[in-house]
Amino acid sequence: MTGLRVRHRSTVALDGVDLAFGPGVHGLLGPNGAGKTSLIRVLATVTGPADGRVEILGEDLGDHRRRGEVRRRLGYLPQEFGYYPGFTVREFVAYVAWLKEMPAADAPAAVERAVARVGLADRIDVKIKTLSGGMVRRVGIAQAVVNDPRVLLLDEPTAGLDPEQRMEFRALLRELGRDAAVIVSTHLVEDVAAACTGVTLLDGGRVAYRGTPSSLAALGGTTGEGADGGGSDDLGDNPIERGYTAALRAHRASTARVAVR
Template sequence: MTTGKEHRMTSAASAADLAPTAYAWEIRATGLKVRAGRRRMAVDGLDLALGTGVHGLLGPNGAGKTTLIRALATVLRPAGGTLELLGESAGGRSGHRALRRRIGYLPQEFGYYRRFTVREFVEYMAWLKEVPKAEVPAAVQRAVERVGLADRADERMKALSGGMVRRVGIAQAIVNDPVILLLDEPTAGLDPAQRLRLRKLLQELGTDTCVVVSTHLVEDVAAACTDVVLLDEGRLVFQGTPDDLAAAGGPGHMGDSPLERGYSALLRGPGRERGAW
């Protein structure tokens, strides 16, 4: 049985690739500020450090989860503070082409060409991520197999269900064998069986990858994540294990499970009272 590290694609490595890892954390933010639009500071003074493992990103609507994911994907520039990805600064206006080759990203909604087959689309994304040409066929085949779409690889995207399209999105995010994998609501549109398979895949990927999963489904965090990050109003409210999150709540808090009650307790602490909705 191969390990995750043995499963990574082999390619010609530069001296920089072969050098010892020069960073303590795959993701490190200090006082990070990121705007959503021109005015609203959706991430406001965030301190966060994430390494190898599966990190569940939780929070109510408007908490700043998607804005944070987009900043980690280098789509948005920080408005303040510092953000380091794989030891490199992700701030400023300079390009991040080399850095993006090592990141996989699935946004909440991703664009695709409806007439492309699954294989053609994932191949195209591999090309954009500069996967070496000789390695593309094997990388694409492995990616579609890992999301359970090997038997649909030659079907056109327009013929797929919403859940299958979402799985293609996950395939394109992992085709470059990323060191940082960012998934924004990856279980949207997946049926229960598909969600179970995704949880297993996340656990496999988390053995040697820094995986950040934004989700509204607390049970997905319990099943797949080694670590939970809870945001509210752009700030860090909690970081710890799923067991730590469950221990934060009690019988008097809202929720149908210990995790949901812990989530409610942390969001309804002093100064965080909320209405019924």
């Protein structure tokens, strides 16, 4: 994406964002209102940019005729995804496979594989309305991966998952990231530290930091010191949390200096 701008009425959600993603697991971090969900929704072709250029898998999203092709090759889990409570897990994931125009002969096996990957093989013929919130979230992940997407977009995917399920999900992310570009929007920096190969920090609709989880953690120091060498007890409980806060503060200080000039 180049010069990506997104507006919601009078509010600028993304302001001139330049980013590129390849295979691997990429974490999107940032405070509420930073632009994470807006970015995910543009990549999922749910909303269009006000300005700039976005290309996915060689297709320019500015060409409306090509968006359908992109959607068939994407996987997408929104922060709050809609489903039919009366469907079984199998029926719902199969329905999404049909929407993605997967070959009818391949879909049944793909559905079973996707459901097994999220640990719900024993619930595949259970109605979704009987599942717990964490299990419903896992159904959402299953529908996102049923077509073995080349680009996988996940918005707060671990919401509602217990610690064991989150560990299993991180392992799944690492597996998926071997061949696909997996972009995960989350507030949980520990998920980024455990599963991601790259991290992008957004703040106020702009890129505040880009690097690896280890380089972000390095900004937080290892002995309670921040990037400036001062005490950092107020920055977080571990290096990556402290690095996250230090990067945000550095970006905001830089933005304030530019504004003053």
